[in-house]
Amino acid sequence: MKKTFYFLTCGLLAVLCIALGFFGFSKQADAVKAESLLENSYSSSLSSCASAMRTIECDLSKLMITTDAEKQNLLLATIAQTAYGCAESISGLPVIATGMQDVLKFANQISAYCALMLKREKDENFDNQIIEFFQTSAKANALISEAENSISAGKLSLADLSNNGNLGIFSTEEQPIEYPSVIFDGPFSDGQSYTTPLSDRPYVDKQTALGCAKKFIVDEFSVTDSAGDVEAYLLTGTKSSVLVSKKGGILLSLVVNNRQGDTVLSDDELQQIATEYARMICEDAVVVWQEQYGNSIVFNFAPKVGECTYYPDVFKVKISFDGQLCGIEARNFYMENHVRKPQSPTISQNEAQAMLKSGFEVETSRLCIISIDRQEHLAWEFFGNYNDNAYSIYISAIDGKQLTEFRIISTDTGKMVV
Amino acid sequence: MKKFIAFIILCVILLNSVSVLGISQGARGEMVEKLQTALNQHGYNVSVDGIYGQQTTNAVKRFQQDNGLAADGIAGPLTQSALGISAKPSNADTDVYLLARCVYAEARGESYVGKVAVAAIIINRVASPNFPNSISEVIYQPGAFDSVSDGQINLSPDEECIRAANDAFSGWDPTNGCLYYYNPATATNKWMLSKPILFVAGNHSFCR
Numbered sequence: 001m002k003k004t005f006y007f008l009t010c011g012l013l014a015v016l017c018i019a020l021g022f023f024g025f026s027k028q029a030d031a032v033k034a035e036s037l038l039e040n041s042y043s044s045s046l047s048s049c050a051s052a053m054r055t056i057e058c059d060l061s062k063l064m065i066t067t068d069a070e071k072q073n074l075l076l077a078t079i080a081q082t083a084y085g086c087a088e089s090i091s092g093l094p095v096i097a098t099g100m101q102d103v104l105k106f107a108n109q110i111s112a113y114c115a116l117m118l119k120r121e122k123d124e125n126f127d128n129q130i131i132e133f134f135q136t137s138a139k140a141n142a143l144i145s146e147a148e149n150s151i152s153a154g155k156l157s158l159a160d161l162s163n164n165g166n167l168g169i170f171s172t173e174e175q176p177i178e179y180p181s182v183i184f185d186g187p188f189s190d191g192q193s194y195t196t197p198l199s200d201r202p203y204v205d206k207q208t209a210l211g212c213a214k215k216f217i218v219d220e221f222s223v224t225d226s227a228g229d230v231e232a233y234l235l236t237g238t239k240s241s242v243l244v245s246k247k248g249g250i251l252l253s254l255v256v257n258n259r260q261g262d263t264v265l266s267d268d269e270l271q272q273i274a275t276e277y278a279r280m281i282c283e284d285a286v287v288v289w290q291e292q293y294g295n296s297i298v299f300n301f302a303p304k305v306g307e308c309t310y311y312p313d314v315f316k317v318k319i320s321f322d323g324q325l326c327g328i329e330a331r332n333f334y335m336e337n338h339v340r341k342p343q344s345p346t347i348s349q350n351e352a353q354a355m356l357k358s359g360f361e362v363e364t365s366r367l368c369i370i371s372i373d374r375q376e377h378l379a380w381e382f383f384g385n386y387n388d389n390a391y392s393i394y395i396s397a398i399d400g401k402q403l404t405e406f407r408i409i410s411t412d413t414g415k416m417v418v
Numbered sequence: 419m420k421k422f423i424a425f426i427i428l429c430v431i432l433l434n435s436v437s438v439l440g441i442s443q444g445a446r447g448e449m450v451e452k453l454q455t456a457l458n459q460h461g462y463n464v465s466v467d468g469i470y471g472q473q474t475t476n477a478v479k480r481f482q483q484d485n486g487l488a489a490d491g492i493a494g495p496l497t498q499s500a501l502g503i504s505a506k507p508s509n510a511d512t513d514v515y516l517l518a519r520c521v522y523a524e525a526r527g528e529s530y531v532g533k534v535a536v537a538a539i540i541i542n543r544v545a546s547p548n549f550p551n552s553i554s555e556v557i558y559q560p561g562a563f564d565s566v567s568d569g570q571i572n573l574s575p576d577e578e579c580i581r582a583a584n585d586a587f588s589g590w591d592p593t594n595g596c597l598y599y600y601n602p603a604t605a606t607n608k609w610m611l612s613k614p615i616l617f618v619a620g621n622h623s624f625c626r
Contacts, residue, residue, distance in 0.1 A: 036569050039572075040558055041558075043554070047512070048552065051552055145512065226594045226617070227616055228593065228594025228626070230595075236618075240531070241592040253590060255530065255531045255585070255592050256530075293580075295581075298588060316589065327590055332589070
């Protein structure tokens, strides 16, 4: 009897322990899931805030260099709107715990100032105020990036911040400047998103498409139709994937599954290799930009006819450090390349240079065609510096108006354009 | 009897232990290889075989003890960070890095073309009027990616995923404009399965 009671008690205890264990496990799993959802929500808000602040910094840098009143107002309106959105994103964070009050205050301040300056004449303090805002936004970006890095490295959790500590935003330490999130690899490299190509070309068959691909890479391809954004043939190989346009048989995209070998060639050698591939797409192609990431360099090419470089037709060739072709991206070239009426500048280079912001130090310049909102413009391109920031500025070669500008940021892999 | 009770208690303890993030004994793959390489670089000799066995666990524990971390043999975010394998590349843009994290979480076992394709899907969604307007909003859109729901989005991406993200950012899109992808072996969504497949890379089929 005693033994039976003993075994029953032990059995009951064992069952209770197991049940408790399962209950605790499921509760813990629920808690972990809830924390994960909260963390994702905070991460999304922080990302949006960071993205907005980077855009604000970028637009302020352009506002510093813009002389055209209409463009200034456009930038002020954009900054006001972006700053308002930034403030909204911050409201999605545990504000007090994260110490984001100062960033919220700054976002509201800049939104209000820019909205006000849309209605008022710009006085002599305007330029200095913009420079001050720019410097503050750069500092804010650096600190927000530091917080994001800490979260990525697992040192901080946004979901834990309701209990302890803060992100240390707006600490007194100086931080290096990080670049904004919207980054273009070279001027005008993002294309204008046409849906039909500007040039009419005859249809080619699959064999021709296959021949086009094999000029660039040796692979065993199967060819199928690709019913995507562009009428194209999809060539799937064992080590690569290629898209060739049905009209004209132009190579649109090539991605290679290659691995870096041991050899490392010089930049000049790599550029020469890239140029050979580029000239298979466009005979007049010249390098207009280059950017390194990972174990390869991406060269941007554009046609140069006479003295004029055609930025709308930009395409990219990617070469690994050992000289292998890694990729080609020429959808933009396919869409925009067409026969153009030759134009001559009515404003000389010196006259255009005189229209730049006072204090802008020019390093290089050239004549080019650029595309803004699907309108092509003949322009003088000036690379130079203002207030310790590098820019490229485009002055119309017809009427001398400042058409657009980019800020150039140096990183340890090359220069990037925003 | 005592042994039986001890066994029950041990089961309860094991059932209650949760390893959320981090790699632990039993794991396999590229991330384990990366961990093992990093351990060797720090002077904790292990075979780089991609298998998180007892040797790797012991090495991780020794590293954790020597570096003031909780010596549990699990390579969580703090241990990975201390080993230098979860740190963000010094000049990586946040959007590119977030994109790379998503590619790693969704397609780390795929070919390079497959990784670029997944990254291109996200970029195409940003450009599409039917989706949110930023990388982070697209990735964190509720229900969009399983890896966000299960936390894999928080794993550190490898070099190849970062390169794939950079390529997609630079315009490379082997899918020719697709907006969706799925694994035919596991997908159950009838709407997705009804769409014509425009591109295939490894285990993923892509559609618009």
